[in-house]
Amino acid sequence: MTLALATNEHLANLSNTLIYSAMAVYTLAFFAYIAEWLFGSRSKVGRTASALTADAPRKAEAPAVAVKQAGGTAVLERPKVVTRAAAGARDVPDGPGAHGGDEKGDLYGRIAVSLTVLSFLIELGGVVARAASVQRAPWGNMYEFNITFSTVAVGVYLGLLALKKNVRWIGLFLITTVLLDLGLAVTVLYTASDQLVPALHSYWLYIHVSTAIFCGAVLYVGAVSTLAYLFKDSYENKLAGGGKPGRFATSVMERLPASASLDKFAYRVNAAVFPLWTFTIIAGAIWAGDAWGRYWGWDPKETWAFITWVAYACYLHARSTAGWKGRKAAYIALVAFGCYLFNYYGVNLFVGGMHSYAGV
């Protein structure tokens, strides 16, 4: 018994050390991302403006031709597919990313991503050590929830990078939030490692909370893209209307993907997790049915999960309602993510209810 206790304490200390180390490396990554953006500002790109002011007919007519010949023998390749933005959409090309095509910037960007991978692994180690020290899943209180959440968020980001999605530009924003999240975790929210009360013992809990965390991480990426979309869209609107945005705005915006791409990416991300979020709520209801004798009781946490769900349903509806696409739908998406955040921080800290009995 005492021996087990000692190892647990040892693991808990190890976890703390790893979390602090991860924070240190994240900080390095943060500076590397900053360097990427700074060096990127040296290059002058004006793709958006040129695309918006170029002659429109250029993009429309000519059919593509499809065969390449190598030497004398004809090598038949598949016909080439030409894409064209849907009628009405702007044909703005995506920006090159934070480095803005600058070689040094790109180098720092790569360093930043490598550091992110490293700190992700360290933080993951910290989360696993914590789980081992308490011999359960690492989400019994807000401290553990925070460290797990940031790990998963970074994991989602790296996963999207690995899938070759155009998301490297999110890095700086993400690492900033991760540092804030971890800072909050180790100062305000820190809770010594401990086990769960019996009501929290259930495999439905594991399913429910792990999907909730994963959904949150993905929704976070969606929300950042939505935010970027709103800025980029304003920028493009200004350009299209003949306005001249400031130098800083131009420098940043030119490096982001086109507003249409951002919007599409945000939609895809949000839509992709929506069924999982639905499942999360249902898993929670099943767990509540087993633990409390009713599957739905309008407990504040349940209520806010429901509100979040309805808000995202609103967003998806808005996307297919005339007059609500684009910016209005984007605002709804941001409100919906706000609901998710409130459900986590707001309800735990200010409202209470049955869910808060695991200690803050």
Place this chain on the structure above:
Amino acid sequence: MSDTRSDVHSETTDTTIDGTDAGLGEAGSQLSTAPVETAMPGSFGGSRAPGAKGWISWTAREVIGWARWFWRQLTSMRVALLLLFLLSLGAIPGSLIPQTGSNAMQVQAFMDAHKVLGPLYDKLGLFHVYSSVWFSAIYILLFVSLIGCIVPRAGQFVGQLRSRPPAAPKRLNRLPAYATWRTDADPEQVREAALKALGRRRFRAHVVKDAVAAEKGFLREAGNLVFHIALVVMLVAFAWGQLFKSEGNKLVVEGDGFSNTLTQYDDFKSGNLFTDDDLVPFSFSLNKFTGTYERNGPNKGTPRTYKADLTYSEGAYGKEKKTTVKVNQPLHIGKSKVYLVNHGYAPTVTVRDGKGKVVFHDAVPLLPLDSNVTSQGAIQVRDGYRNAQGRQEQLGFGAIFVPTFAGEGKGSMFSQFPALDNPVLALNAYHGDLGVNAGVPSNVYQLNTKNLKQFKDTDGSILKARLVPGETMKLPGGYGSITFDKEIKQWAGFQVVQQPGSGWALGGSVAAIFGLAGSLFIQRRRVWVRATTGADGVTVVEMAGLGRNESTKLPVELGDLAALIHDRAPTKTDDPDADPDREPDAVPHVPAAEGAQTK
């Protein structure tokens, strides 16, 4: 038409795919079943013929017109959106203001603290938001809207399943994904190959004039309809459950039993349509309750395990079975679920009269007051007792019990730990009339001291004692004694819940998830393949794809299909137009949609 920038903007303000583009024709029609927003005037005005008949027909026209207008509004996407928005907004106050359903005491405290706001909130139903008139109004409207939306969409969808994809638009190169090449194969062969390739990819394809028209992804609409229907199923199941549910509590001491009839419950609540016959017949007895607690660390005293070992039998004369009920693991018997909700201690006491005859010997359940299970209750000896004078009387004892006593001289009777480490029972004693025979239900955990006389010590002070197991407190004047026996039992509180319709709710939610996945992950799209003989006698193949939403997968899929058809109708190799050096000019500038270009 001129294809200038402003033109592009104005031709499609909101509807990407409404076929208004002259070049697209019908291509994009019926690609979904989303309701089309049509302006409908409310009043139709119209002429009103003179006389009563004219008035009647005018009024009827107006009423029907308005009713239809109202219905159209209610079932439009715009209003559905508004109602969804209201629903989420309306749910907020219930999470911030205490609710009678979950915490009536907090509501009372709020009412006491806010003399102005309290009554106002009460009037607005803010203490029971989720059953308030206005909240119900929102979701009932939403679900009327939902049904009003599902029915026509289902009809439309069946129609779409029966119909065939529309003919190819005139200018395929205006569609979001496009490919073309010239071949020696004749148009007939190309169309043949296209039909085959599309068929193998499970497109529904047919030939219209010089082109093959194909469509795929109907599961999207099906999934969407399933999802919305599942929402209705879930709501009905939820309402059904509320109307027919029942919920009762019962405290059972180790060794005692319970059978599921109304009279056995300590308290019982049920929905409006519940009848007593709905109770599932079963019985169980509690063999043993086990609780363990954290012994160290900051969370010392928090429970680690709670479990109750039961023997139960289903039906009136069912076979006996053994089982364990834990906090997260209720016992399912038919439609009923038996939950373990709380626990406490039931010290066993023996009461003797003046002659030493045992008049009471039982485990008495006491109610916990705090998390360390400091417990309080009453021991009542109702009959069989005769006092020192030989008269029939009743005895009552006020009891406070702590499973872990701090130690002699250390403070008051508050338990230090929830487990039975150092149990102590504190008693005082009364005799007289317990007031329990009047036929009115009485609280067994509290003494009604109205007609009771408290025992006094020889020195005149109130008689009381702290007993450890095995000790006895003597009642003065030959009134007998009470012994705190060594055996301390535990009791467990059970909640028996019957909520019909939860199976439907679960089924509905599973259907909702699958429907949603279908609706969000499947792309409804159309592909056209046109093969015509050009002016120089060479066959020109043109392919184009159109999806409900812009998708990166669409161009990839079109490329795959083009490759398949291209195998059967390869590019004319000595074609001067196919000069690779000219390619960059020939390909119009395109945005680098990810994955669009095949590598």
